[in-house]
Amino acid sequence: MKLWDKLMCYSRRRSPWLFHMNAGSCNGCDIEIIASLTPRYDAEQLGVRLEGSPRHADILCVTGPVTHNCVKAIKTVYSQVGGPKAVVAIGSCPASTNVFIDSRTVDGPLDRHIPVDVYVPGCPPRPDAILQGIAKAADILAKRGNNNPPMPEPVTEATTESTTAEVQP
Amino acid sequence: MNFTTALARLLVFPGLLFALPAAWFFLWVERKAVALMQGRVGPPFMQPFFDFIKLLGKTTPPRKGVADLLMRAWPLLAAASAAGAVGLLPVLPMSGGFEGDLILLLALLEVPSMCIIAAGFSSRSLFGAIGSAREAVLSVSYNIVFLMAIVSIAASQHTFRLEALAQLPASPLRWLGILALLVCLPAKLHLNPFSLPNAEQEIYSGPMTEYAGPELALWELSHGLEWVAATGLVATLVAPHLTLWWLAAVVFVAICFAIVLLLSVVATATARLAIDSTVRFYWQCTLIFVVLAISSALFTRLRS
Numbered sequence: 001m002k003l004w005d006k007l008m009c010y011s012r013r014r015s016p017w018l019f020h021m022n023a024g025s026c027n028g029c030d031i032e033i034i035a036s037l038t039p040r041y042d043a044e045q046l047g048v049r050l051e052g053s054p055r056h057a058d059i060l061c062v063t064g065p066v067t068h069n070c071v072k073a074i075k076t077v078y079s080q081v082g083g084p085k086a087v088v089a090i091g092s093c094p095a096s097t098n099v100f101i102d103s104r105t106v107d108g109p110l111d112r113h114i115p116v117d118v119y120v121p122g123c124p125p126r127p128d129a130i131l132q133g134i135a136k137a138a139d140i141l142a143k144r145g146n147n148n149p150p151m152p153e154p155v156t157e158a159t160t161e162s163t164t165a166e167v168q169p
Numbered sequence: 170m171n172f173t174t175a176l177a178r179l180l181v182f183p184g185l186l187f188a189l190p191a192a193w194f195f196l197w198v199e200r201k202a203v204a205l206m207q208g209r210v211g212p213p214f215m216q217p218f219f220d221f222i223k224l225l226g227k228t229t230p231p232r233k234g235v236a237d238l239l240m241r242a243w244p245l246l247a248a249a250s251a252a253g254a255v256g257l258l259p260v261l262p263m264s265g266g267f268e269g270d271l272i273l274l275l276a277l278l279e280v281p282s283m284c285i286i287a288a289g290f291s292s293r294s295l296f297g298a299i300g301s302a303r304e305a306v307l308s309v310s311y312n313i314v315f316l317m318a319i320v321s322i323a324a325s326q327h328t329f330r331l332e333a334l335a336q337l338p339a340s341p342l343r344w345l346g347i348l349a350l351l352v353c354l355p356a357k358l359h360l361n362p363f364s365l366p367n368a369e370q371e372i373y374s375g376p377m378t379e380y381a382g383p384e385l386a387l388w389e390l391s392h393g394l395e396w397v398a399a400t401g402l403v404a405t406l407v408a409p410h411l412t413l414w415w416l417a418a419v420v421f422v423a424i425c426f427a428i429v430l431l432l433s434v435v436a437t438a439t440a441r442l443a444i445d446s447t448v449r450f451y452w453q454c455t456l457i458f459v460v461l462a463i464s465s466a467l468f469t470r471l472r473s
Contacts, residue, residue, distance in 0.1 A: 011226070015216065015223045052378070
């Protein structure tokens with residue numbers, strides 16, 4: 001049984017399948033994700049496969065500052081990924097909402113809605129940085145087993161009001 | 170063929186014990202060959218094996234409003250029938266077989282594609298339904314050519330027994346039939362000019378969209394076994410008759426490998442065709458060759 005667990009751990013690290021989700025991104029990071037799959041960087045060496053369905057994926061790659069429109073979609077997609085799963089926030093937008101901070105159409109950063117494991121900063125990040133982030137996420141996947149991290153506390157309207165009030169002069 | 174030899178063929182060679190590693194190996198060869206031709210390094214050896222093990226350990230997110238038992242049954246049925254088809258291949262000389270096992274092999278080869286159609290529709294996903302409809306149309310197109318090619322080969326050699334077909338020397342007519350079979354293989358294995366049903370990214374994952382975890386692992390496995398069965402069928406028809414059993418096995422694997430490489434080259438060099446072009450290709454261009462093959466087979470049979 002121990003041997004099986006070791007094999008499973010090793011296989012999880014060697015075969016991270018991605019699902020790429022655009023949460024209001026400007027397409028810069030999306031292009032870099034595609035670049036990391038193309039011949040120059042070739043993510044398939046790590047066993048990476050870009051999947052069409054979130055149900056097939058292990059790692060959810062999210063780009064963009066999380067607009068109001070896509071909050072529900074992000075939660076749905078996250079719940080559709082089978083465990084064990086990891087989330088990689090690609091670019092500065094999902095980490096901090098970047099230049100869109102305090103925009104009324106943005107409901108970021110990403111970790112207000114789903115637990116994030118790896119942040120890959122940059123605007124956009126280089127493909128090598130994205131690959132490193134995916135490799136780190138695969139390591140986390142292998143160690144995590146079937147215990148998924150808890151969902152973040154839902155943000156109430158009152159707290160949002162107060163933060164915006166602080167910023168305004 | 171008695172019960173023990175049948176069981177040995179199904180479970181050991183060319184059945185599961187051989188077919189599982191062969192399936193993973195062929196899947197790897199296809200991915201690696203495509204990667205090398207695109208100037209990439211490609212996946213490491215044993216990648217399909219790691220994928221399979223990882224998928225076995227994943228949980229399946231709940232599906233609402235779907236007949237769960239039915240969804241579980243399709244990949245199991247597909248993998249089982251593909252394994253049965255591999256077990257029927259007469260790789261070793263004097264391996265037995267029975268009259269009409271070619272027909273059983275064809276039926277078993279057809280079951281996975283039926284399962285894919287059923288799975289897409291029973292998943293109640295829009296993308297699954299589109300993928301299934303495409304698979305059904307594709308199956309109607311290439312199967313005419315595929316089955317007629319097999320019938321022409323069988324008719325020219327007066328037998329529906331695979332072992333007898335493998336032992337008889339190949340006639341020019343048989344080569345015509347084998348060529349028609351090779352044209353059908355990309356459609357049967359969902360490879361690139363005819364990768365319509367699972368059209369990656371275009372319709373998400375087609376019929377597999379709602380599958381996850383161990384069920385998806387079984388689909389991957391059945392796809393790999395289909396590779397072994399389909400290339401193995403062509404390899405048994407092409408391979409020269411050898412009496413040494415180990416030489417026969419080595420030649421069989423080598424020919425299968427060559428066919429996998431050939432299919433990968435075609436898959437890399439082409440882009441996905443639209444459904445109407447695919448149907449037109451099979452009904453207009455390929456059908457003529459097969460009609461030629463089958464009519465000349467019947468003609469030679471009448472003359473003899």
